[in-house]
Amino acid sequence: MNALSLHNIDKYYENGAHAVKGLNLDINRGEFIVVVGPSGCGKSTTLRMIAGFEKVTNGEIKVNDKFVNDLEPMKRGMSMVFQSYALYPYMTVYENIAFPLKMRNMRKDEIKRKVEEAAEVVNVTPYLKRKPGQLSGGQRQRVALARAMVANTAICLMDEPLSNLDAALRTGMRREIKKLHQRLQNTIVYVTHDQVEAMTLGTRIVVMKDGMIQQIDTPQNIYEKPANSFVASFIGNPQMNICTASVIKEGKQVKLLFGGEDLTLPPQTADMLERQNYVNKDILIGFRATDVLYEEGFVAEVEHVELLGNEQHVKANWNGQQVSLQAPSSMPIDKAVSFSINLDKLHFFDSDTEERIC
Numbered sequence: 247m248n249a250l251s252l253h254n255i256d257k258y259y260e261n262g263a264h265a266v267k268g269l270n271l272d273i274n275r276g277e278f279i280v281v282v283g284p285s286g287c288g289k290s291t292t293l294r295m296i297a298g299f300e301k302v303t304n305g306e307i308k309v310n311d312k313f314v315n316d317l318e319p320m321k322r323g324m325s326m327v328f329q330s331y332a333l334y335p336y337m338t339v340y341e342n343i344a345f346p347l348k349m350r351n352m353r354k355d356e357i358k359r360k361v362e363e364a365a366e367v368v369n370v371t372p373y374l375k376r377k378p379g380q381l382s383g384g385q386r387q388r389v390a391l392a393r394a395m396v397a398n399t400a401i402c403l404m405d406e407p408l409s410n411l412d413a414a415l416r417t418g419m420r421r422e423i424k425k426l427h428q429r430l431q432n433t434i435v436y437v438t439h440d441q442v443e444a445m446t447l448g449t450r451i452v453v454m455k456d457g458m459i460q461q462i463d464t465p466q467n468i469y470e471k472p473a474n475s476f477v478a479s480f481i482g483n484p485q486m487n488i489c490t491a492s493v494i495k496e497g498k499q500v501k502l503l504f505g506g507e508d509l510t511l512p513p514q515t516a517d518m519l520e521r522q523n524y525v526n527k528d529i530l531i532g533f534r535a536t537d538v539l540y541e542e543g544f545v546a547e548v549e550h551v552e553l554l555g556n557e558q559h560v561k562a563n564w565n566g567q568q569v570s571l572q573a574p575s576s577m578p579i580d581k582a583v584s585f586s587i588n589l590d591k592l593h594f595f596d597s598d599t600e601e602r603i604c
């Protein structure tokens with residue numbers, strides 16, 4: 247039985263915007279699902295439909311196999327953390343966190359214990375007597391997290407809950423959310439545009455673009471086997487380099503014509519490309535900035551270097567295509583950089599459909 251399932255979901259807003267298109271997603275109990283994608287791809291709309299704040303135009307939402315499309319938000323047994331906090335302004339921080347427990351008529355001493363414990367985890371203990379208006383954005387966001395935490399619902403929905411925190415706090419809170427999930431084993435659906443959050447938090451990641459799911463998979467598979475060139479370039483920092491190349495055959499050997507050179511491919515890859523009729527065709531190849539070797543090979547003109555402590559990110563122009571390379575900061579980088587690509591780490595995509603070949 248799925249904790250939550252979405253089948254053939256479509257959402258049209260009144261202005262005609264088709265925000266979510268034919269979305270299918272089955273979530274098991276205890277999963278931490280991160281929905282990630284660029285601005286406007288339909289992440290928040292999806293979450294709001296699950297919560298019941300937004301009506302579904304077509305399709306079915308089920309919780310534990312029960313149809314909930316027509317159930318009001320309060321009756322869906324979910325808690326939600328919004329980017330905009332949604333705290334009650336006239337209540338103190340303590341009362342805000344305690345609210346879901348009060349609604350369940352929990353004993354006062356039990357409420358106190360749970361509120362104090364949650365406040366400690368998210369670091370808002372000194373502010374329990376204040377009103378939300380007397381807190382910074384980051385503090386309010388942490389209160390909202392504490393409230394969702396104590397509610398301890400079977401399903402918790404989070405919409406960019408860390409967006410107002412500074413980098414250090416965000417890392418700390420990420421760790422807390424993960425620990426909390428491991429302890430409570432509840433089902434979380436978490437929306438973000440931040441691929442680092444997606445990679446570090448999700449047991450599975452859902453990548454969306456233009457209202458459609460591009461891939462649902464574990465963080466590792468999304469990174470290592472992106473389903474198409476969009477996922478490949480969206481996940482990972484620096485972005486994966488995507489370039490055009492041609493597949494050719496010389497004698498019995500299938501090769502890649504690329505950057506003015508022909509490269510011999512690993513036998514399995516060569517077989518796969520030939521079997522799928524890519525010989526004499528253009529394809530897209532992808533390689534990560536980390537999958538290059540700095541040795542005699544291609545030569546690219548350096549455009550920009552960003553030093554990040556122990557590594558440096560290099561943007562370079564290579565035959566008119568911009569490529570990102572990552573190198574140890576100890577490596578001297580001047581006007582040009584010579585590199586070769588680790589051919590075992592190449593990704594291949596169809597140049598028309600942009601779908602993964604291998």
Ligand SMILES: Nc1ncnc2c1ncn2[C@@H]1O[C@H](COP(=O)(O)OP(=O)(O)OP(=O)(O)O)[C@@H](O)[C@H]1O
Pocket residue numbers: 259260261263264265283284285286287288289290291292439
């Ligand atoms: N109330 C609304 N009325 C009309 N169109 C809307 C409404 N809310 C969102 N949209 C449109 O629906 C699409 C999806 O929006 P949504 O907020 O779900 O995206 P998102 O991925 O969450 O973006 P962001 O990361 O910027 O929050 C966008 O094109 C947006 O302009």
